[in-house]
Amino acid sequence: MTPLTILRYPDPRLRTIARPVAAFDARLRKLANAMLETMYEAAGIGLAATQVDVHERLIVIDVSETRDQPLVLINPEIIWASDETRVGEEGCLSVPGIYDGVERSVAVKVRALDLDGKHQLHDTEGMLAVCIQHEMDHLVGKVFVEYLSPLKRKRIKTKMIKQIKDELA
Numbered sequence: 001m002t003p004l005t006i007l008r009y010p011d012p013r014l015r016t017i018a019r020p021v022a023a024f025d026a027r028l029r030k031l032a033n034a035m036l037e038t039m040y041e042a043a044g045i046g047l048a049a050t051q052v053d054v055h056e057r058l059i060v061i062d063v064s065e066t067r068d069q070p071l072v073l074i075n076p077e078i079i080w081a082s083d084e085t086r087v088g089e090e091g092c093l094s095v096p097g098i099y100d101g102v103e104r105s106v107a108v109k110v111r112a113l114d115l116d117g118k119h120q121l122h123d124t125e126g127m128l129a130v131c132i133q134h135e136m137d138h139l140v141g142k143v144f145v146e147y148l149s150p151l152k153r154k155r156i157k158t159k160m161i162k163q164i165k166d167e168l169a
């Protein structure tokens, strides 16, 4: 399968707010599978539909070492987040080569639908909790660099634009 194209920061399409998924059909299943393949191919631990220019509330995740525990979360909602937070190093497939600290809740409870439209509850902590928060930000048009200082963000933006130019040259 040809992987989907991942939008690169500062592409303005990354700022789009996703709509809820409405139809649990074959097309949704195909999209989720294509996103999982794209995530595995790019060696990421998560991918939001926003990043492949599909503006629906769908994320895929696999934080397992063995890369064989895919999760598909549709219309996810954080129903509880711990007051306890931690700053952890984050990266993003849409901002390749950039890593910096972001403060997140250490644990979150998430309600979501699966590909059959059934409710699931995920009681998460650690890397999975961080990844879910990172992916859900994408669905509201937010990239992790927006948590950094304006100066850092400006430098990252310049670097990304140059990187994309150099690749085309």
Ligand code: GNR
Pocket (backbone or CB within 6 Å): 043, 044, 045, 046, 047, 048, 051, 089, 090, 091, 092, 093, 094, 130, 131, 134, 135, 138
């Ligand atoms: O692959 C990814 N690694 C990662 C590391 C720390 C915190 C969040 C992430 S998510 C990222 C994949 C990605 O960009 N998902 O949107």
Ligand code: NI
Pocket (backbone or CB within 6 Å): 091, 092, 093, 094, 134, 138
């Ligand atoms: Ni990301």
